[in-house]
Amino acid sequence: MSRNQRIALVVAAVAVAVLGFVIAQPGDDENGGDRAATTPAQTDTGGGSGDGGATAPAETDDEPPPPPEPEVTRIRMRDGSVVGGAQDIEVTRGDLVRIVVSSNAPDEIHLHGYDITRTPAPGEPARFQFRADAEGAFEIESHVAADAGKDPLVARLVVEPS
Amino acid sequence: VTFLAHGVSVRSDLPIPEWLFGWAAAMVLIVSFVALAILWPEPKLQREHWRPLPARISRVLTSRVVEVACGAIGIFLLGVVVYAGLRGVQSERANFATMFVYITFWVGLIPLAILFGDVFKAFNPWRAIGRAAGWAAGKASRSGLPAPLAYPERLGHWPAVAGIFLFAVAELVASDGTRPEGVAVATLIYSAVTFVAMALYGVETWISRGEAFSVYFNLFSRISVFETRGRVIGLRRPLSALAALKAGPGTVPLLAVMIGSVTFDGASEAPIWTGIAPDIANFFQDVGLSPRNALELAFLLGLTGTILLVYGFYMLGVLGAKSVGGGFGARELAKAFVHTLVPIALAYVAAHYFTLLLYDGQGIIYLLSDPLGDGSDLFGTADYEIDYTLLGSNAIWYCQVGFVVVGHVAALTLAHDRALAMYDRAKLAVRSQYWMLAVMVGFTSLALWLLSQANA
Numbered sequence: 001m002s003r004n005q006r007i008a009l010v011v012a013a014v015a016v017a018v019l020g021f022v023i024a025q026p027g028d029d030e031n032g033g034d035r036a037a038t039t040p041a042q043t044d045t046g047g048g049s050g051d052g053g054a055t056a057p058a059e060t061d062d063e064p065p066p067p068p069e070p071e072v073t074r075i076r077m078r079d080g081s082v083v084g085g086a087q088d089i090e091v092t093r094g095d096l097v098r099i100v101v102s103s104n105a106p107d108e109i110h111l112h113g114y115d116i117t118r119t120p121a122p123g124e125p126a127r128f129q130f131r132a133d134a135e136g137a138f139e140i141e142s143h144v145a146a147d148a149g150k151d152p153l154v155a156r157l158v159v160e161p162s
Numbered sequence: 163v164t165f166l167a168h169g170v171s172v173r174s175d176l177p178i179p180e181w182l183f184g185w186a187a188a189m190v191l192i193v194s195f196v197a198l199a200i201l202w203p204e205p206k207l208q209r210e211h212w213r214p215l216p217a218r219i220s221r222v223l224t225s226r227v228v229e230v231a232c233g234a235i236g237i238f239l240l241g242v243v244v245y246a247g248l249r250g251v252q253s254e255r256a257n258f259a260t261m262f263v264y265i266t267f268w269v270g271l272i273p274l275a276i277l278f279g280d281v282f283k284a285f286n287p288w289r290a291i292g293r294a295a296g297w298a299a300g301k302a303s304r305s306g307l308p309a310p311l312a313y314p315e316r317l318g319h320w321p322a323v324a325g326i327f328l329f330a331v332a333e334l335v336a337s338d339g340t341r342p343e344g345v346a347v348a349t350l351i352y353s354a355v356t357f358v359a360m361a362l363y364g365v366e367t368w369i370s371r372g373e374a375f376s377v378y379f380n381l382f383s384r385i386s387v388f389e390t391r392g393r394v395i396g397l398r399r400p401l402s403a404l405a406a407l408k409a410g411p412g413t414v415p416l417l418a419v420m421i422g423s424v425t426f427d428g429a430s431e432a433p434i435w436t437g438i439a440p441d442i443a444n445f446f447q448d449v450g451l452s453p454r455n456a457l458e459l460a461f462l463l464g465l466t467g468t469i470l471l472v473y474g475f476y477m478l479g480v481l482g483a484k485s486v487g488g489g490f491g492a493r494e495l496a497k498a499f500v501h502t503l504v505p506i507a508l509a510y511v512a513a514h515y516f517t518l519l520l521y522d523g524q525g526i527i528y529l530l531s532d533p534l535g536d537g538s539d540l541f542g543t544a545d546y547e548i549d550y551t552l553l554g555s556n557a558i559w560y561c562q563v564g565f566v567v568v569g570h571v572a573a574l575t576l577a578h579d580r581a582l583a584m585y586d587r588a589k590l591a592v593r594s595q596y597w598m599l600a601v602m603v604g605f606t607s608l609a610l611w612l613l614s615q616a617n618a
Contacts, residue, residue, distance in 0.1 A: 006199075006200040009199055009200055010196065010200065013196040017189055017192060020185055020188060021185055024181045025181060026179075026181060093554070112173065113172060113173050113550050115547060134550035135176065135554050135555040135558075136173045136174065136175060136517075136550065136555065137175070137176060138173050138550075139172045139173075158176070160176065160555070161176075161554055
């Protein structure tokens with residue numbers, strides 16, 4: 001095979017690869033808006049949950065698009081175990097995430113990566129509220145279960161790219 | 163509910179999207195056939211073409227002062243690992259011992275080896291202690307030290323196979339394997355074994371042939387262009403040092419352990435394993451094991467089985483290559499091509515542990531100030547928090563796929579070159595390569611599949 005033929009073959013292969021990439025890659029025409037930048041006005045702050053959720057500054061300009069009400073994920077724990085087993089909480093980067101953990105026993109719940117700890121007690125659910133800015137799957141663990149030698153996994157926070 | 167603490171990470175990567183998996187797999191095939199068509203017709207990597215760098219560089223970097231300083235750093239870190247493991251808090255992520263051994267050392271030294279060559283040899287604490295002891299003993303005794311025993315050729319790389327396998331067991335199987343205390347005790351036991359073996363067979367002999375971590379990092383350092391000979395640092399052709407690898411007894415199993423353990427680490431988070439592991443564990447529980455031991459035994463079986471599958475798949479390719487003729491035995495061919503698995507092993511490690519090093523590796527910043535996790539703040543960095551926003555998932559996915567494809571290309575280049583050198587008839591060289599190519603496409607596709615499965 002001559003030198004020119006080799007170069008032609010490489011060029012052809014690169015062209016096929018690039019073309020394949022362009023065709024295979026899903027278009028990102030949906031959700032073109034800058035969703036992540038809008039800060040929804042947040043009125044509900046955590047009741048008896050440690051230092052409470054961060055209150056987002058509620059800037060009410062002329063007519064802001066009504067922000068989608070962030071869904072609240074509720075996790076119930078009974079005697080240190082999650083009712084229904086540990087589930088994945090799937091969100092998109094930039095989302096405002098709200099998780100409420102209720103427990104019939106005092107516990108210490110830690111969201112790794114985001115490094116947020118809340119302490120639910122009977123009748124006093126723990127509220128997590130934060131902006132999902134780091135992508136990946138992060139474990140939410142119960143320190144009480146871990147200390148007792150039980151499976152500490154409460155849930156996994158799965159943050160998909162926007 | 164029983165569970166096994168799995169590794170040290172609290173964050174895992176998202177699985178690569180289906181379209182990227184498909185595209186990457188197609189790329190692997192395209193790259194393979196284009197490479198076969200355009201790669202050189204004469205062997206080029208069988209000689210290293212080592213050329214020394216300017217003498218001034220070698221004089222500084224290989225001087226006694228630097229040598230002693232590097233050894234001292236290694237010994238100091240070994241001491242910190244043992245002390246922190248025994249005396250510090252028994253929390254994996256708050257103790258220097260666990261985080262340093264499983265991330266900074268085990269994963270972090272690999273990119274250094276790829277870039278700068280066999281760096282670990284300079285910092286190897288066991289080698290430094292062994293050499294210092296030998297030097298002191300030589301000074302003390304008038305008649306000189308007795309000559310060490312000859313290293314049994316039959317041992318080959320087997321001690322390293324055992325060492326790397328046990329490390330994988332500690333990381334992936336043993337429920338106490340990542341507990342700081344467990345790490346410290348294992349480090350002490352491994353050090354004792356290493357000292358005895360060095361006393362028997364000589365420091366440099368054991369380090370280069372039997373000491374598991376030296377052998378492990380040396381394999382990866384052979385990808386680098388830097389090589390020190392005596393006290394001279396030189397440059398060699400990339401990959402040529404892999405072609406110069408002397409495969410002996412245990413070399414093929416060593417690569418099988420390296421690839422198999424990463425494969426199991428990935429697969430053990432995927433449904434293929436999480437679906438059957440409880441059933442296996444329940445079986446052992448019915449036989450009478452405690453829930454914890456039953457699960458550990460299930461994971462040990464999974465790990466061993468995966469390693470055997472990797473070994474078997476490689477040997478299948480070897481048997482295929484044997485069938486094309488040329489008069490080579492299976493054993494001979496297995497050893498002749500085993501160096502081609504090193505870039506594949508690297509691709510597995512890089513794709514799987516890249517974000518562990520990038521993210522959890524930052525933990526060493528706060529641990530330097532607070533190695534015991536007792537609240538001290540030696541350098542003012544104890545409050546450092548890991549930044550999990552450095553790279554988004556898209557960038558991570560492209561890096562992972564990139565590592566796998568580049569590793570594949572390096573592997574098939576090495577196989578091509580070795581085939582040209584082995585077979586005097588070009589036709590046989592090409593035919594044997596189809597088999598090795600099939601092996602590599604298999605391993606590479608498995609790596610991509612694991613990426614697409616992670617935590618699915």
